[in-house]
Structure formats: structure tokens, C-alpha cells
Amino acid sequence: MEKQAIGFIDSGVGGLTVVKEAMRQLPNESFYYVGDTARCPYGPRPAEQVLQFTWEMTNFLLHKDIKMLVIACNTATAVALEDIRKKLRIPVVGVILPGSRAAIKATQNNQVGIIGTEGTIKSRMYEKMMHEKDREVQVTPLACPKFVSLVESNEYQSAIAKKVVAETLTPLKNNHMDTLIMGCTHYPLLRPIIQNVMGDHVKLIDSGAETVSEVSTLLDYFHLAESSESKTKAERKFYTTGSKQMFHGIASEWLNMDHLEVEQIRLGTGL
Amino acid sequence: MEKQAIGFIDSGVGGLTVVKEAMRQLPNESFYYVGDTARCPYGPRPAEQVLQFTWEMTNFLLHKDIKMLVIACNTATAVALEDIRKKLRIPVVGVILPGSRAAIKATQNNQVGIIGTEGTIKSRMYEKMMHEKDREVQVTPLACPKFVSLVESNEYQSAIAKKVVAETLTPLKNNHMDTLIMGCTHYPLLRPIIQNVMGDHVKLIDSGAETVSEVSTLLDYFHLAESSESKTKAERKFYTTGSKQMFHGIASEWLNMDHLEVEQIRLGTGL
Structure with a gap:
């Protein structure tokens, strides 16, 4: 069989x-x-x-x-x-519930960021799932529309990728989040760059x-x-x-x- | 309701x-x-x-x-x-399957230790579960019959606890495991002592x-x-x-x- x-x-x-x-x-x-x-x-x-x-x-x-x-x-x-x-x-x-669960498990200060495509961020599904589980969690969402193409075009290790990621994530830099959900299964290929931009104190959650x-x-x-x-x-x-x-x-x-x-x-x- | x-x-x-x-x-x-x-x-x-x-x-x-x-x-x-x-x-x-799963997820070198009561270790359930999932994983079991009483008698932060844990875990010290399952829900109360004895390179899995x-x-x-x-x-x-x-x-x-x-x-x- x-x-x-x-x-x-x-x-x-x-x-x-x-x-x-x-x-x-x-x-x-x-x-x-x-x-x-x-x-x-x-x-x-x-x-x-x-x-x-x-x-x-x-x-x-x-x-x-x-x-x-x-x-x-x-x-x-x-x-x-x-x-x-x-x-x-x-x-x-x-992939959304497992990512939400892992973020709630990981965060120590209840400040969680979520990055994803426009569709995912607009759906507000991560925020909804996390708030249903724990109303104390504060969620900061950010759409990163350029990330998927960097991966699909096999440019995810390039200098241009570093520049795009750094620019896109700027709005999250002054936030006090200790956990960031990579809410798109393409993003783990950009993980080293994302980690470098966010700093080692931010725990990245690979929802996949x-x-x-x-x-x-x-x-x-x-x-x-x-x-x-x-x-x-x-x-x-x-x-x-x-x-x-x-x-x-x-x-x-x-x-x-x-x-x-x-x-x-x-x-x-x-x- | x-x-x-x-x-x-x-x-x-x-x-x-x-x-x-x-x-x-x-x-x-x-x-x-x-x-x-x-x-x-x-x-x-x-x-x-x-x-x-x-x-x-x-x-x-x-x-x-x-x-x-x-x-x-x-x-x-x-x-x-x-x-x-x-x-x-x-x-x-x-608690056995979640602990087994987490150990397989955590280990990088496929060398996993498991500590538990005599009953748990004798049952060989952790080894069985892990081998069913991944035959490459090598599992080293050790019964720690004295740990539960240390916790139940509220002595889990005492000097005697440190001595008992260090002595009991000696057989695991020269092993190359990178992951150790605390296969008894009492053991996380002894976590700081266990971590100290095993060293920071060993990831402790809290099966609970x-x-x-x-x-x-x-x-x-x-x-x-x-x-x-x-x-x-x-x-x-x-x-x-x-x-x-x-x-x-x-x-x-x-x-x-x-x-x-x-x-x-x-x-x-x-x-």
C-alpha cells in the first residue's frame, strides 16, 4: 500500500x-x-x-x-x-493560528509585531486570533508588499533585498515589541536580513x-x-x-x- | 452560562x-x-x-x-x-507526545536525553514515540527517582536539591546530547539547577x-x-x-x- x-x-x-x-x-x-x-x-x-x-x-x-x-x-x-x-x-x-499561538507563547511583554502581504494585513486575521486568545496582547501590523517578489525572483540574499527590508521595516524600529511574526511563508528566506534589521532582542516567529x-x-x-x-x-x-x-x-x-x-x-x- | x-x-x-x-x-x-x-x-x-x-x-x-x-x-x-x-x-x-515532538523540533544533532520517574523511564514511551517519528534520533534515558520528593516537600530550591540533582545527572554529563526532555511535570521547578548542571548548550524541553x-x-x-x-x-x-x-x-x-x-x-x- x-x-x-x-x-x-x-x-x-x-x-x-x-x-x-x-x-x-x-x-x-x-x-x-x-x-x-x-x-x-x-x-x-x-x-x-x-x-x-x-x-x-x-x-x-x-x-x-x-x-x-x-x-x-x-x-x-x-x-x-x-x-x-x-x-x-x-x-x-x-498558518495563521499556529503563528498567533507561538507569538503569545513567546512574548514576555505582550507587544507583538506582525508583517505580511497586503492581503494578510488587511484581513486583520492575526490581530483577531491573538485578541480572541488574549486581550492584553498589543499587536502592531505592517504590510511588506515588496518582500514576496524578492524571494520569488531568487534575489532574497541580494544587496537590494537588504535595502528593501531595512526601508520597509523602519516604522517598526522604535516599537517596543519583543516578538515579530513573519506572517508570510516567503519571509523566512529573508530571515537573516529581517533579524539583522530588527535586532537580536526581537524573537522572530516563523508561522510556517x-x-x-x-x-x-x-x-x-x-x-x-x-x-x-x-x-x-x-x-x-x-x-x-x-x-x-x-x-x-x-x-x-x-x-x-x-x-x-x-x-x-x-x-x-x-x- | x-x-x-x-x-x-x-x-x-x-x-x-x-x-x-x-x-x-x-x-x-x-x-x-x-x-x-x-x-x-x-x-x-x-x-x-x-x-x-x-x-x-x-x-x-x-x-x-x-x-x-x-x-x-x-x-x-x-x-x-x-x-x-x-x-x-x-x-x-x-504530556509524552508533546515533549517528544518538541525534542525532535529542537535537536540539531539528533542526540536527545530524557529524564523522568522510574515508571516513565521503564515504560520507554518517550523512546518509542520519538523513534516512531524519526528513527535517526538517539535517545539516552535516565530515571531520577529522587527528584519528585524534593519538589513535593517544597525543598526544590535547597542546597540538598542541588547536590541530589548534580549527583543524579552525572551519567548524562559526558553524553553529546543537545536536548534534554524534562519528562516529569515536577522537574521544571528544578529547572535552574538542572540547567546549571547540564550546561547552557543543552536545551531543556518542558514537556508540560x-x-x-x-x-x-x-x-x-x-x-x-x-x-x-x-x-x-x-x-x-x-x-x-x-x-x-x-x-x-x-x-x-x-x-x-x-x-x-x-x-x-x-x-x-x-x-
């Missing part, structure tokens, strides 16, 4: 930061990943379009008999999580990495986890709507994998 | 380390806590007796209409979690604190979480089978609460 995989969906390559952590913490699990690189970024798009695109990725993976779905994209989580969770029988996990703890909890709770005893090998398959070469370049470097199975797919009618 | 509480059970005061973290991360939730102080420690007891005692605490809390049960005791988790989970309709959470992340995940997943919008105040009630004064002393200091509602109760027929 083949292993059932966990499905990951993202607007592009950002969700690979979640997959990287999942590969480390859940080495026995098989993963299928869909990156909608051709239509990335989702951040500036209207909600109904994000919902539609997210469903297209979801339906693609449902045909592959996944056992759990991870919406590894903050913009898509903000818009589509509740709708998809209601309609699917398998567990569906987003935190999501893996939630995935692991639910796999165990619903008895869906693969054991090390399993004889079949864990599979990892990657699908992109954009350039296979570009995706392969970023993914193989970020995941430190030479042999990466990447396939180009078409979603919806617009492609 | 009254809030439904989350129930915590432990062999004594150790589970208070879980409640402390729960109060911080889940301030809107009500908690009932049962510490079976009169029959503590559970570690050296036969499994069937631990199972019986754990069911007695569970049944006491079920009469109080709890919405979730946390077995905040490693010994009881190792013996009773599966049985109780099978028979209860509410979610039941133990990690359990709170799992509790929060399941509260959200099953739509059981209390919102900050709720008008009713969160309740915290403590029940002990032993000395009310002794329990109050440790609990009020550890939880930093002056007004603590503690009630002495009888469980089973032996008391």
Missing part, C-alpha cells in the same frame, strides 16, 4: 519554508506541494480570486488522495481556510515552522501519522504553475535536495 | 507547571486541577495501580463537566492515556509547557476555545488528596497567586 501524502499549497515558493521544517520534523511522511507561481503574488488580489485559486490547488491535490491539507500561505489561509475546512473531510490546517507542530499534533490525534516502521519510502513531489527551472532552482537550494521531482501543471482556465 | 473548564490531573503538584503555562497562554480558559498528593509519587507504583488512581481523578473531574482532560503527569500518561482516550468523548491530552500548545491546537480545532469576548470570568479550582496547606504553599508561590481556591478531596477507598 502506498503512503497517503500530506498536501501543501502556496501561492509560490514560500510554502517551501513549511515543507523544509516538515521534512525535518516528520521524515516518514510523504508530501505533495503545489506552488501557484504563475499567479503569484496572491497578496494584492481580491479575496474572491484568492478563494478561487486556493480551491483550484486544493482540488488538484484531492485527486491525489491526500490525508491532510496544509494551506502554507497566509493570504490564502486568511481568505479560504474556513470555507475549505467546512467542505473537506480530511483535516485542514492554516510552527504550523508543522500543529500538523504533527493532528496526525497523532487522528492516528494518521506514518511510523518509522513503515516499509514504503516517503515521497516528495512538487508541482508549479510557473517555470519549472525557476522553481527547481529555489527549491533545491532551500531544501538542500539535489534530486527534486518538479512537474509543471495548469490550474483553472486562465493559464 | 458557565464556562466549561479544562481538567488537569497529576500525582501531586508537578502538573502545576503545566497549569502555569496554560494560565499564561490561555488566559480565558477555566481550569480544574486535581493533585493526588496523598498517594504521590506514582513513579514507583505498579502500572495497574497508576491506572486505577488516574481513573479516580478522571471520574472526579468528569462529574464537573470538563470539556477536555489533560493528564499532566508523565507516569500516568505512559500507563493510562490510551485507555482513557478510548473511553472518553472529550479530547484527552497527555509543550502540552499547552497541543491543548490550544485541539481547543481551536474542535471549536472549544473561550474567546476574550466571553463575559464570564475564568475560574481556577484546585483539589488535593493531601495537605491543603502544603498544596497551597507550593501552588501560590509557583503560580504567583495570592487567592487560591484549594479543596481537600477523597479519592478511591484507601483514603
